[in-house]
Amino acid sequence: MLKMKRIALGALLSLGLTACGPMEEAPEASFEAQDSQELEAGCTSMGTGITTHACAHAGNPTDHVAITASATRTTSAPAISTKHKAYDLTLPSSAEGSVTYVPATTGSYAFYRTKNVAFTVVNGGTSATVPAALSHTVSAAGCTLVHVSVYDLTAGTTYIVAAGPASGNTVTVVPEFLNDTRTRYYQDADSDGYGNNSVSVLTACTPPSGYTTQRFDCNDAAVSINPGATEICGNGVDDNCDGSQC
Known part of the structure; x- marks a missing residue:
C-alpha cells in the first residue's frame, strides 16, 4: 500500500512540473568532467570573471593585509594563505622578499600583483621551483593589478613565494583559486x-x-x-x- 501511494505521489508531482512548463537543466555539478581543477590546455589568459574578482579585493581597503616579507626563502616566512585578501608585501630594500602559501585544495592558483616583478614559487618540502602554467599582463579599467601568474599546487604543501626586488620595496599580491571563480x-x-x-x-x-x-x-x-x-x-x-x- 505504501509503495502504491509513493508511485501515485510521484505521478502527481510529474504532472505538476509538466504543467509549469519546461524544467531548467540540471545544476552545474552534474556536468561531466569539465570541472577539472587544473588549468585547462589551451588557456591563453585569465577571464574577466576572475580578474574582476581579484581587482575588487585590490580596490577594497578592508581586504588589505600588511605583511613584512622574509629576507630569505624559508617555510617560516609569513603566510598569505587566507582567501579573498590583498596582501601588501614590504620587501627588503633592493632585494626579493619571501612569504608562504599553503593551498587548501589541489588545483590551479592565480597570483595577481600590482607590479611586474620577479616572482618565483618554490615547493618548501622539495626546494623544487614550480613552473608557471600561465603568465601575462593584466589590463582592467580602474584596477591596480598589472600582472598574473598561474601555478598548479598541491593541497597542504607549504610553498615559498619569492617576489622582487620592487620599486619602493612594496608589491601587493592577490591569490585566487581558479575553481572559486570559474x-x-x-x-x-x-x-x-x-x-x-x-x-x-x-x-x-x-x-x-x-x-x-x-x-x-x-x-x-x-x-x-x-x-x-x-x-x-x-x-x-x-x-x-x-x-x-x-
Whole structure:
C-alpha cells in the first residue's frame, strides 16, 4: 500500500512540473568532467570573471593585509594563505622578499600583483621551483593589478613565494583559486547571444570564441529563435523557446 501511494505521489508531482512548463537543466555539478581543477590546455589568459574578482579585493581597503616579507626563502616566512585578501608585501630594500602559501585544495592558483616583478614559487618540502602554467599582463579599467601568474599546487604543501626586488620595496599580491571563480559558458553557434544548453565549458580563462553566459537556446542553428525572440503566432515554431506556441 505504501509503495502504491509513493508511485501515485510521484505521478502527481510529474504532472505538476509538466504543467509549469519546461524544467531548467540540471545544476552545474552534474556536468561531466569539465570541472577539472587544473588549468585547462589551451588557456591563453585569465577571464574577466576572475580578474574582476581579484581587482575588487585590490580596490577594497578592508581586504588589505600588511605583511613584512622574509629576507630569505624559508617555510617560516609569513603566510598569505587566507582567501579573498590583498596582501601588501614590504620587501627588503633592493632585494626579493619571501612569504608562504599553503593551498587548501589541489588545483590551479592565480597570483595577481600590482607590479611586474620577479616572482618565483618554490615547493618548501622539495626546494623544487614550480613552473608557471600561465603568465601575462593584466589590463582592467580602474584596477591596480598589472600582472598574473598561474601555478598548479598541491593541497597542504607549504610553498615559498619569492617576489622582487620592487620599486619602493612594496608589491601587493592577490591569490585566487581558479575553481572559486570559474564561469559556465555555452556554445552560441548562431551568434544570437543565447547558447546551447548541452555544449558548454566551465573555465576561469577567456572563453573560446562563439560562447556566451546566456543559455536555453532551443535552436542554436537559427538566429531568430531564442529566449529573447518575439513569439509569432501561427508559424508552427516555438520562437522564444518557452516550450509552447501561440
